[in-house]
Amino acid sequence: MIELKGVTKEFVKPSGELHTVLHGINLQVGKGEFCSIVGPTGCGKSTTLSLIAGFEPATKGEVRIQGEPLSGINSQAVCMFQTENAFPWKTVIDNVSLGLRLKGVKKSEAYDEARGWIQRVGLKGFENHYPHQLSGGMRKRVGLAQCLIVQPKILLMDESFSALDVHTRHLMENELLKIWSETGASVVFITHDLEEAIALSDRVVVLSAGPGSSVKGNYRIELERPRNVAEIRFDPAFMRIHEQIWNDLRDEVMISYVHAANH
Template sequence: MFGEKLANGLNRQAAYLFQVDALMPWKTAEENIAIGLIFHGTPREEALAVARDWLERVGLHGHGKKYPHQMSGGMRKRASLAQALALNPRIILMDEPFSALDIQTRHLMENELLQLWSFDRKSVMFVTHDLEEAISLSDRVIVLSAGPATRPIAEFDIDLERPREMSEIRMTQRFLQLHSQIWDVLRGEVLKSYAHNRI
């Protein structure tokens, strides 16, 4: 499977979670969660049953009939996470999925992600500009150079014990050591980006 092209046509191996909600405003939470399964050929009633199970797993029991505009930002993000995970993908691609949330909701969602991940430990590629978030969630952090021609410039193994709790792990000595090491590399790229944007 290594090296197989996964981006031809409809990708059944990966699921995506973006910064902006991808929920359809005219569908309920459970319909939104079920829609990917339906696109993949799962019968509607079976897909809705899976969606209801995922509503429970992400803490949205009783909210399945709500439309996106009736849910808070955190609830919509939980529904989006359930939408991605319901497909049972091999890899989950996340592009700053929690950046628009307030800090308390963000920590709750990070903990939620870690808990859900612990069940089957799928591969997750998580893009973030938040160094603390990167260290707290990851087994490995890859630092990219400043754009526009960005490239990997450093890699760090994150040897923090699991399970992790967001607010607690960030107070440990090892977390602070890793933060310092990575920031030593990242600082220069941040300054380059800042200088480039001032031109």
């Protein structure tokens, strides 16, 4: 579904100096696969997501979607960021139905579809509430419904649940897994939290410390599904995987820390 072939991304700093964020990234995400990307701060996780979304082009190499080179915005993908997706002046049903309305679907049909998604994310009865009347977790549910109502083939998530308290976060993670299993979308999930990455994913990719980050590790997560993210962390197999990936990640975090201290 997604392939990055030898992708390098460079920026020109205000000083005129060339800064390499990613160097020679090779990454594949299969149809319906849940892939998380972890790595130290500043390693280019969000930049990788931007390249897949088509927000910016690769400097070198190629991004391919379903075998075709990506040019411009990725029409197969939707994004869910750390910040709120919802428009504050629109009700829940207007926010959730917006994607369909922009595609030309009639208001009554879009509303019918939106009601179904609002129920699926556990917000039945809140259709006419505004975002400021909802808790943080409820607003994330609105964001999830907003993304999934258009039935994307690719869901890109950048630290989407990081602002939530731990209990709400676990509820949202389980909600995401339940809906993902029903939709068959390919997910690329960016997180700083290794436990979250393992609990959710089929595969965890570790990026090396920047600048010029590359893929340091690529781990299949052989844990049974369906999973309860709060409970699977106590599974001995989970702990073994965590230790294995952390050994890779810890080295990169230390390199990143030393680099930041010296600059």
